[in-house]
Amino acid sequence: MKVGIVGGAGRVGSTVCYTLVLLRLADEIYLLDTDAERAKGEAMDVLHTLSAVESDAEVRGGSDYGALEGCELVIVTAGAPRKPGMSRLELRGINRDIVREIAAKTAEHAPDSMLFIVTNPVDVLTYHAWQASGFPPERVFGLGTYLDTIRLRSMLRKELGIAYGEEAYIFGEHGDSMFPVFRLSESYPRERLMQVYREVRTSAMEVISRKGGTWFAPALAIAKVVETLSHGGRCTLSTYIEEHGLYLGYLAELSRRGVRQAEFELTQEEAEALQRSAQVVGRAIEE
Secondary structure, X not given: OEEEEEOOOOHHHHHHHHHHHHOOOOOEEEEEOOOHHHHHHHHHHHHOOHHHHOOOOEEEEEOOHHHXXXXXXXXXXXXXXXXXXXXXXXXXXXXXXXXXXXXXHHHHHOOOOEEEEOOOOHHHHHHHHHHHHOOOHHHEEEOOOHHHHHHHHHHHHHHHOOOOOOEEEEEXXXXXXXXXXXXXXXXXXXXXXXXXXXXXXXXXXXXXXXXXXXXXXXXXXXXXXXXXXXXXXXXXXXXXXXXXXXXXEEEEEEEOOEEEXXXXXXXXXXXXXXXXXXXXXXXXXXX
16 A cells, blocks of 8 residues: 655654554555655655565655655645644644645545545544545545544553453544543443543643653554555544534544445434534534
């Protein structure tokens, strides 16, 4: 698979590249960034690891959108990151035009690709990328609540000993209106589960306040999505919800043919929470 990473010279983009090589998930990677020299340097650094993982992947960097030609997947990490005390939605005005321009140029140079949006606020920007690219909705998706779901399962294992494969998800906006979806044994007290969820909900900001950003967990989450996309499967992504006409974190079916909302029955309480998330994202798009 040929993968383009727009924003590839940044911490998240370059870590995604490194992770894809380590896991042998891409045959060719192009790091595209406005800082062409930095992108080339990041590509060289990753190239120097190839013998250690016995990979023949081709890794290049630069600022040429023409080099995206032939990409099956274009991952967008470009944009301003959150600062301590800042909500993801506060980034929408800063990052909207950046993502729209990237989406339009990707459609021009890699018209058969799929667009994978990571930049925040991811649900709002995935919608804008879909609009700007002209792609069908199943070829545009965002990281959504998959990273939140990974964090939740990690902490449930650490705090309560719950197996990683148990059904525990986070749906909705990748932001303040997200909500948990548990399909676990009733032996786990609901209040204890919610306590872990509340800790997860604020964990990204805690990391940002301590080290200035998050990139290891996002990079691995992105790589796992690429892996799932290659082999087919399910995970919680910012996917097009036809009922609401926008993108929200929901269980999705992934394959190289596209990403679609999976069939999953919500409780009435969960459905109402999804509606609230849709209202938040819808207002942000309108603004």
